Amino acid sequence: MTGATIIFYLLAVMTLVSAVLSVTTRRIFRAAIYLLFSLIGVAGIYFWLDYQFVGAVQIVVYVGGIVVLIIFSIFLTQAAGEKMPRQRTGRSLLAAIVSAAALGLILVEIGRHRFRIPEEQGAPVTVRTIGNQMLSTGEAGYALPFEVISILLLAAMIGCIVIAMRSPAGESEKRDMQAGPDTAEKL
Amino acid sequence: MPSAFTIALIPLLPLLGFVLLGCFGRQVFRKYSGILATTLLFGATIIACFTAYRYFFHEGSGDAGYESLVPLKLTWLQFGEGLSIDMGIMLDPVAVMMLVVVTFVSLMVHIYSLSYMKGEERFPTYFAFLSLFTFSMLGLVISSNIFQLYIFWELVGLSSFLLIGYHYDRPSAVAASKKAFIVTRFADLGFLVGILVLSYFSNSLDFPTLIQRLTDPGSDELKAAVSSSFLGVSALTWGMLLVFMGGAGKSAMFPLHIWLPDAMEGPTPVSALIHAATMVVAGVFLVARLFPVYALSAGLALDVVAVVGAVSALLAAVIACAQTDIKRVLAYSTMSQIGFMMFALGVSGYGESGYTASQFHLFTHALFKALLFLGAGVVIHYVHSNEMRDMGGLRRQLPLTHVAFLIGCLAIAGIPPFAGFFSKEQILEAAHQNNRAIYWTALVTSGLTAFYMFRLYFSVFWNRPTHPGKTHGREGSVAMLLPLVILATAAATAGFIPFGEFVSSDGKPVDLHLQLSSAILPVMAALGGISLAAWFFLRENDRAARAAFAVKGLYRLARNKFYIDEIWLFLTRKIVFGLIGRPAAWFDKYVVDGLVNLTGNSTALLSEKIKTLQSGRLQQYALWFLAGAIGLVVLFIYVWK
Amino acid sequence: MMTPGLYHLLFLSTALFFIGVYGFFNRRNLISLLMSVELILNSVNLNFVAFNKYVWPGRLDGLFFTIFIIAIAAAEAAVAIAIIINLYHTHRSIDVEAAEELKH
Numbered sequence: 048m049t050g051a052t053i054i055f056y057l058l059a060v061m062t063l064v065s066a067v068l069s070v071t072t073r074r075i076f077r078a079a080i081y082l083l084f085s086l087i088g089v090a091g092i093y094f095w096l097d098y099q100f101v102g103a104v105q106i107v108v109y110v111g112g113i114v115v116l117i118i119f120s121i122f123l124t125q126a127a128g129e130k131m132p133r134q135r136t137g138r139s140l141l142a143a144i145v146s147a148a149a150l151g152l153i154l155v156e157i158g159r160h161r162f163r164i165p166e167e168q169g170a171p172v173t174v175r176t177i178g179n180q181m182l183s184t185g186e187a188g189y190a191l192p193f194e195v196i197s198i199l200l201l202a203a204m205i206g207c208i209v210i211a212m213r214s215p216a217g218e219s220e221k222r223d224m225q226a227g228p229d230t231a232e233k234l
Numbered sequence: 235m236p237s238a239f240t241i242a243l244i245p246l247l248p249l250l251g252f253v254l255l256g257c258f259g260r261q262v263f264r265k266y267s268g269i270l271a272t273t274l275l276f277g278a279t280i281i282a283c284f285t286a287y288r289y290f291f292h293e294g295s296g297d298a299g300y301e302s303l304v305p306l307k308l309t310w311l312q313f314g315e316g317l318s319i320d321m322g323i324m325l326d327p328v329a330v331m332m333l334v335v336v337t338f339v340s341l342m343v344h345i346y347s348l349s350y351m352k353g354e355e356r357f358p359t360y361f362a363f364l365s366l367f368t369f370s371m372l373g374l375v376i377s378s379n380i381f382q383l384y385i386f387w388e389l390v391g392l393s394s395f396l397l398i399g400y401h402y403d404r405p406s407a408v409a410a411s412k413k414a415f416i417v418t419r420f421a422d423l424g425f426l427v428g429i430l431v432l433s434y435f436s437n438s439l440d441f442p443t444l445i446q447r448l449t450d451p452g453s454d455e456l457k458a459a460v461s462s463s464f465l466g467v468s469a470l471t472w473g474m475l476l477v478f479m480g481g482a483g484k485s486a487m488f489p490l491h492i493w494l495p496d497a498m499e500g501p502t503p504v505s506a507l508i509h510a511a512t513m514v515v516a517g518v519f520l521v522a523r524l525f526p527v528y529a530l531s532a533g534l535a536l537d538v539v540a541v542v543g544a545v546s547a548l549l550a551a552v553i554a555c556a557q558t559d560i561k562r563v564l565a566y567s568t569m570s571q572i573g574f575m576m577f578a579l580g581v582s583g584y585g586e587s588g589y590t591a592s593q594f595h596l597f598t599h600a601l602f603k604a605l606l607f608l609g610a611g612v613v614i615h616y617v618h619s620n621e622m623r624d625m626g627g628l629r630r631q632l633p634l635t636h637v638a639f640l641i642g643c644l645a646i647a648g649i650p651p652f653a654g655f656f657s658k659e660q661i662l663e664a665a666h667q668n669n670r671a672i673y674w675t676a677l678v679t680s681g682l683t684a685f686y687m688f689r690l691y692f693s694v695f696w697n698r699p700t701h702p703g704k705t706h707g708r709e710g711s712v713a714m715l716l717p718l719v720i721l722a723t724a725a726a727t728a729g730f731i732p733f734g735e736f737v738s739s740d741g742k743p744v745d746l747h748l749q750l751s752s753a754i755l756p757v758m759a760a761l762g763g764i765s766l767a768a769w770f771f772l773r774e775n776d777r778a779a780r781a782a783f784a785v786k787g788l789y790r791l792a793r794n795k796f797y798i799d800e801i802w803l804f805l806t807r808k809i810v811f812g813l814i815g816r817p818a819a820w821f822d823k824y825v826v827d828g829l830v831n832l833t834g835n836s837t838a839l840l841s842e843k844i845k846t847l848q849s850g851r852l853q854q855y856a857l858w859f860l861a862g863a864i865g866l867v868v869l870f871i872y873v874w875k
Numbered sequence: 876m877m878t879p880g881l882y883h884l885l886f887l888s889t890a891l892f893f894i895g896v897y898g899f900f901n902r903r904n905l906i907s908l909l910m911s912v913e914l915i916l917n918s919v920n921l922n923f924v925a926f927n928k929y930v931w932p933g934r935l936d937g938l939f940f941t942i943f944i945i946a947i948a949a950a951e952a953a954v955a956i957a958i959i960i961n962l963y964h965t966h967r968s969i970d971v972e973a974a975e976e977l978k979h
Contacts, residue, residue, distance in 0.1 A: 049878070051878070051879075052878060052879060055879040055883070056879070059883075059887050062887065062891065063887070063890055063891065063894070066891055066894045066895070066914055067894055069898070069910060069914070070894060070895070070897060070898030070901065070902065070907070070910075070911055070914070071898075071901075075904060075906060075907060078907055078910060079906075079910065082910045082913065082914070085891075085914065085917075086913075086917065089891075089917050089920070089921060092884075092887075092921065093924060096924060096925075096928050097928075098924060098928070098938060100938075100942075101924065101938060101941050101942060101945075104942055104945055105920075105945060108945050108946070108948075108949050109913070109917075109945060109948070109949075112949055113913065113948065113949055113952045116952060116953065116956055117906060117909065117910065117952070117956070119956075120906060120956045120959060120960060121906060123960055123963075124906070124959070124960065124963045131902075131903060131904050131907070132903055132970070133903075134901050134902070134903055138854075138857075138900070138901070139901055141857065142857055142897055142900035142901050143897060143901075145857060145860055145861045145864065145900070146860075146893045146894075146896050146897040146900070147893075148864060149860060149864045149893060149896070150889060150890065150893040152864060152867065152868065153889050153893075154886065154889060156871070157882070157885050157886075157889065158882070162881055162929075162930055163930065164880075164881060164929055164930060165930070165932060167932065168932050169932035169933040169934075170933075172935065172938065176935070177935065177938065177939075180935050180939070181939060181942075187934065187935070187936065189939050192939070192943055196943055196946050196947070199946075199947065199950055200946065200949075200950055202950075203950035203951070203953055203954055204953075206954055206957070207953050207954055207956075207957040210954070210957040210958060210961055211957045211960060211961065851971065852971075853899065853900055853908075853971065856899060856900065857900045860896065860900075
């Protein structure tokens with residue numbers, strides 16, 4: 048029973064429990080926080096696996112970006128405080144059964160499969176190696192996907208702006224068209 | 235002997251008339267339709283008489299008497315080895331005689347109708363139907379195959395239906411035509427089953443083969459047919475009884491006679507042709523055709539024929555005494571006379587005189603009954619009514635008709651030297667030899683026949699008119715009176731034909747000599763009937779009314795035709811419709827239809843349920859997607875390795 | 876208990892995946908749906924990393940996939956939030972049942 052083992056189990060428990068709570072709680076803000084903890088747990092696992100760079104990226108992007116974004120959107124849609132409505136019991140039950148069945152099936156299959164695990168462990172991974180490999184165009188180089196990802200991010204940015212911008216613009220147009228006694232108040 | 239084609243022309247010429255008048259009568263021929271039909275029929279009559287001449291005097295007679303010739307045989311539907319429906323022509327003495335009778339009487343009726351039906355709007359249609367009937371009847375009598383006979387049998391029924399319901403704007407005529415068709419159709423069901431039984435055992439539908447196989451004592455078919463029995467009666471007898479059921483329906487024997495009086499709704503020439511002279515004797519013809527089988531192999535059936543005939547004869551005579559519609563009296567007299575023909579066949583043995591007497595009576599009856607009906611038609615045409623109380627004292631206004639009608643009445647009463655005397659005499663003679671009970675019944679019936687016929691004659695031509703209505707003026711045109719003259723002459727002289735020489739059940743000549751001693755009794759009975767009728771009806775008096783009052787009950791029974799119609803209605807309405815029809819309808823509506831509706835409804839229900847899958851909710855789609863994928867994975871990994 | 880190896884990690888990632896799947900089927904809120912999707916993506920990331928560490932120790936492919944998936948997940952979450960806000964403006968509700976234009 049080494050320390051690594053204990054840490055691993057602690058992190059695993061934290062991840063799973065937070066995930067379960069995140070999907071079952073009825074208050075949406077709490078769900079976001081539980082998600083936060085779950086993602087931190089995953090980041091912890093990455094650190095435990097000696098992949099520090101990925102762990103850092105996980106915390107910066109996921110926890111610090113995405114979860115924050117989710118919390119902002121919760122506030123923007125004014126759904127923070129109330130209890131969310133529950134799903135119909137039948138649907139719930141069916142979803143639980145299907146998920147559990149699928150989980151069981153996959154676990155059994157994974158358990159049965161013999162993975163070829165080689166004996167020697169590779170060199171420790173540093174940021175330098177990651178950086179060199181990512182930007183190299185030679186064998187096992189990931190320069191192309193890197194560029195494609197940047198295009199994707201650009202497209203996503205523009206798309207978000209357009210989607211988010213349209214609705215206020217539409218509303219202001221509607222307001223301009225309805226010239227009436229209450230228009231002055233709204234404006 | 236004329237060729238098969240020439241003989242085939244006998245029925246085909248009227249058929250041509252039907253086709254031409256049916257298709258083009260209204261537009262093209264119009265008032266010449268009658269002439270066309272009559273001319274074609276005249277041609278057929280000539281050929282028929284010529285064929286008869288050649289058959290009886292030349293080719294027909296072989297060593298063993300007259301034999302059946304089969305000039306034409308075409309195989310039509312082959313069911314198995316030896317079992318096939320053929321279309322063919324068979325000539326034997328009875329068939330040839332019937333050819334002559336049918337064409338001759340039909341010709342007389344055609345000529346009569348030229349004048350009687352003049353001015354009718356559907357004049358061409360009438361002659362088309364008349365030609366159809368003649369074709370069917372002629373085809374019936376020369377059929378060589380029992381199924382072919384059945385086909386023409388149904389055709390005759392159809393023509394009768396069309397002609398009875400000719401005035402389709404009259405509800406009574408429509409009802410009468412339906413009644414005739416339904417009753418005869420019901421009887422034909424028995425006929426068909428009988429045909430099937432006979433063909434099953436004899437493995438043939440051909441008349442000569444069928445008769446030979448079922449009468450030859452050594453044949454296997456006969457042994458098989460007689461040995462298998464049902465309720466104590468052999469299968470062959472059942473078959474013959476069922477065939478007789480068909481014949482009884484068509485010939486209006488008790489209890490299937492109910493359609494015949496109603497059939498008088500048709501025009502009078504139609505009644506003369508179909509319901510007096512030709513169609514109604516089809517049943518007699520059928521029994522005569524299968525007579526060897528009846529006489530030699532199914533004696534019980536022959537006894538039934540005799541009893542039914544005798545009962546019908548007596549019953550009809552009693553009812554006729556109380557009827558006031560001139561055509562109904564004649565209808566019941568037809569039924570009575572056919573009863574005579576039937577029981578004459580019934581009491582006869584193979585080769586004996588009863589068969590010949592029956593056919594002789596058929597021959598003479600056709601002549602004088604047609605005469606009586608056509609004469610009645612003249613009277614009806616003159617006074618515009620069918621009821622006897624609207625007629626009376628017409629002998630001065632209708633002199634020719636009066637004489638012709640008188641000859642007809644004398645003939646039917648059996649007074650010598652008219653035709654009816656000879657034929658009825660022979661029948662009574664045959665009955666006397668074989669079945670005393672039937673003989674006495676027949677004697678009483680003869681007396682009654684004379685009574686009611688002369689009741690009719692005196693009420694119409696003597697007496698005083700009870701309600702003098704409008705009268706027409708002239709007696710009638712040549713076209714209406716000429717057939718009367720011809721038929722009267724025939725009725726007066728036909729008795730002298732030596733029938734026994736020509737027609738008999740086995741082909742050999744039968745000795746039909748007249749014994750004066752046995753002839754006295756019937757003649758006296760007839761004269762008694764005539765005198766009684768004269769006493770009641772010659773002059774205007776109330777003796778008839780007082781006599782009717784004296785036998786109130788019986789009179790009322792006779793007047794209401796013994797309530798047989800009501801009994802049939804009760805049977806059909808309460809029993810068949812109520813106990814069989816209604817449950818069957820319920821079953822059909824709720825069980826059969828219910829099952830079909832159930833299928834439809836359950837499909838609709840299922841589709842409603844399935845419809846909810848198209849909910850538009852993506853989560854649900856994803857759920858089912860995953861479930862399906864898991865299912866497939868399990869299937870592929872664990873079930874289909 | 877043995878040293879946690881590949882199988883333990885795979886167990887963890889599979890469990891996380893199906894927890895996310897259950898949440899995806901079960902939740903009525905659009906944002907909750909998004910959170911479940913993030914869980915699913917994370918489980919995939921764990922999978923890649925696990926295989927990279929234990930089955931292909933000399934290579935970095937799994938790592939790169941993980942990094943790219945994180946990037947893509949970020950972009951996708953941003954767009955999704957934008958759509959959710961847009962939907963909120965038109966329907967005044969972020970209940971999944973409210974958006975039923977596709978319903979038969």
